Amino acid sequence: MIEVRDLYKNFGHLEVLKGINNKVEKGEVVVVIGPSGSGKSTFLRCLNLLEKPTRGEVYIEGKNLMDPRTNVNQLRQDVGMVFQHFNLFPHKKVIENVTLAPIKVKGEKPREAEEKAMELLSRVGLADKAQNFPSQLSGGQKQRVAIARALAMNPKIMLFDEPTSALDPEMIKEVLDVMKDLAKDGMTMVVVTHEMGFAREVGDRVIFMDEGRIVEEGTPDEIYNNPQNPRTKDFLSKIL
Amino acid sequence: MDLDFSIIIPYFNLFLQGALVTVKITALAVFMGIVIGLFVGMGKMSRISIIRWICIAYVEVIRGTPLLVQILIFYFGIPQIIGIDIPEYPAAVMALGINSGGYVAEIIRGGILAVEKGQMEAARSLGMSHAMAMRYIILPQAFKKMIPPLGNEFVTLLKNSSLATTIGFGELTRAGQIVAGNTYKPFEPYFVVAAFYLVMTLAFSQLTGYLERRLAESD
Numbered sequence: 001m002i003e004v005r006d007l008y009k010n011f012g013h014l015e016v017l018k019g020i021n022n023k024v025e026k027g028e029v030v031v032v033i034g035p036s037g038s039g040k041s042t043f044l045r046c047l048n049l050l051e052k053p054t055r056g057e058v059y060i061e062g063k064n065l066m067d068p069r070t071n072v073n074q075l076r077q078d079v080g081m082v083f084q085h086f087n088l089f090p091h092k093k094v095i096e097n098v099t100l101a102p103i104k105v106k107g108e109k110p111r112e113a114e115e116k117a118m119e120l121l122s123r124v125g126l127a128d129k130a131q132n133f134p135s136q137l138s139g140g141q142k143q144r145v146a147i148a149r150a151l152a153m154n155p156k157i158m159l160f161d162e163p164t165s166a167l168d169p170e171m172i173k174e175v176l177d178v179m180k181d182l183a184k185d186g187m188t189m190v191v192v193t194h195e196m197g198f199a200r201e202v203g204d205r206v207i208f209m210d211e212g213r214i215v216e217e218g219t220p221d222e223i224y225n226n227p228q229n230p231r232t233k234d235f236l237s238k239i240l
Numbered sequence: 241m242d243l244d245f246s247i248i249i250p251y252f253n254l255f256l257q258g259a260l261v262t263v264k265i266t267a268l269a270v271f272m273g274i275v276i277g278l279f280v281g282m283g284k285m286s287r288i289s290i291i292r293w294i295c296i297a298y299v300e301v302i303r304g305t306p307l308l309v310q311i312l313i314f315y316f317g318i319p320q321i322i323g324i325d326i327p328e329y330p331a332a333v334m335a336l337g338i339n340s341g342g343y344v345a346e347i348i349r350g351g352i353l354a355v356e357k358g359q360m361e362a363a364r365s366l367g368m369s370h371a372m373a374m375r376y377i378i379l380p381q382a383f384k385k386m387i388p389p390l391g392n393e394f395v396t397l398l399k400n401s402s403l404a405t406t407i408g409f410g411e412l413t414r415a416g417q418i419v420a421g422n423t424y425k426p427f428e429p430y431f432v433v434a435a436f437y438l439v440m441t442l443a444f445s446q447l448t449g450y451l452e453r454r455l456a457e458s459d
């Protein structure tokens with residue numbers, strides 16, 4: 001589903017990713033952890049070309065992202081992304097946030113797009129907020145709308161970049177619950193998060209990144225209970 | 241010193257018409273300025289360096305030279321080169337519009353840059369092209385931020401349009417000149433002209449303030 005080979009990313013002279021290799025299978029839920037500045041977001045953003053890799057290869061369903069002939073806009077329709085700060089469109093109502101891309105990008109009929117959007121909003125428990133503006137929602141509600149918005153494009157892969165770290169503690173659960181449902185439905189997911197409960201419950205694999213490299217990976221059990229690398233141990237001792 | 245404002249009365253229509261013409265050329269020029277400014281403002285952020293440089297040069301030239309000189313070049317200078325006279329009306333509108341374009345370009349660029357970076361990223365991550373994201377996501381939000389400075393630009397241009405009298409164009413200030421010449425009394429007509437400008441700029445500021453409050457409601 002996703003294959004990354006020897007991925008490097010520099011910002012000017014700063015080397016942020018230093019040779020990432022990984023494979024994510026269909027239906028797999030991969031959790032990425034690591035200290036601040038280790039390159040987690042950059043890694044995730046290379047998977048939908050929000051950042052252009054400096055070198056290396058990224059394949060999404062066999063399509064090489066680095067190939068100039070690849071249609072990036074087409075490809076991004078298959079890869080949904082959820083951001084730390086939601087990035088909802090503030091000038092659009094909740095329902096329009098969800099229907100805009102399906103209508104404009106995929107050419108769906110507004111009627112159909114709205115019906116599907118209402119289904120998705122019900123699924124994240126926000127059907128009653130369809131006519132509100134994002135500014136009228138709480139952080140947890142915003143993030144659930146953002147998830148619905150990404151799902152409206154029928155993506156095959158979902159990327160989450162610290163989806164709960166900007167939320168008040170009492171709202172984290174409602175967002176994680178939606179994500180867990182999604183994972184149980186078989187969605188392929190790459191999630192940057194330090195929520196260990198989520199990783200343990202639905203994560204198939206945990207990747208620990210440090211200084212632009214994957215230092216260690218394994219099942220949630222292996223990583224959290226029995227980390228091998230001293231840097232993983234050190235990091236976990238700080239966040240637990 | 242004896243002031244006699246009753247001398248104005250026979251000319252009242254002339255002032256009124258002058259004021260209307262002033263509003264009209266200002267509106268036309270601002271509209272032209274917005275169209276030019278949209279392209280130049282986005283052009284300044286283009287990835288293609290020639291486009292970027294042309295747009296930067298445009299803004300610098302417009303902002304770095306006096307409007308009066310620009311009007312004179314347009315009305316007297318250009319016809320010398322192209323061999324066709326440009327009438328006062330289009331010359332005034334074009335000179336003001338092209339001038340306004342330089343300032344509006346900066347307003348538009350500022351508005352676009354003020355939209356959070358995450359908005360473009362969210363739009364792109366949904367598969368929208370850059371142009372689509374601009375049109376549906378970035379520009380609508382940017383316009384909201386542009387309304388106060390665009391209002392200022394309109395007021396500035398309304399006042400600056402008085403410079404078009406130098407090419408004999410019949411707007412509000414010109415009306416004052418004519419009346420002053422006919423009556424041999426300069427104070428009263430120019431005072432009335434000033435009052436007209438003030439009423440128009442105040443009314444317009446009120447309107448922008450109202451628009452701003454209306455648009456702020458969805459935030």
Ligand SMILES: Nc1ncnc2c1ncn2[C@@H]1O[C@H](COP(=O)(O)OP(=O)(O)OP(=O)(O)O)[C@@H](O)[C@H]1O
Nearest residue numbers: 011014016034035036037038039040041042043162
């Ligand atoms: N657009 C950019 N330009 C320059 N440097 C950048 C850019 N984006 C990220 N960086 C740098 O790259 C490094 C890795 O950043 P990244 O955001 O990927 O880390 P992260 O692991 O997601 O950290 P955090 O946990 O704080 O989100 C940091 O040093 C950051 O300052």
Ligand SMILES: [Mg+2]
Nearest residue numbers: 040041042161
């Ligand atoms: Mg990050």
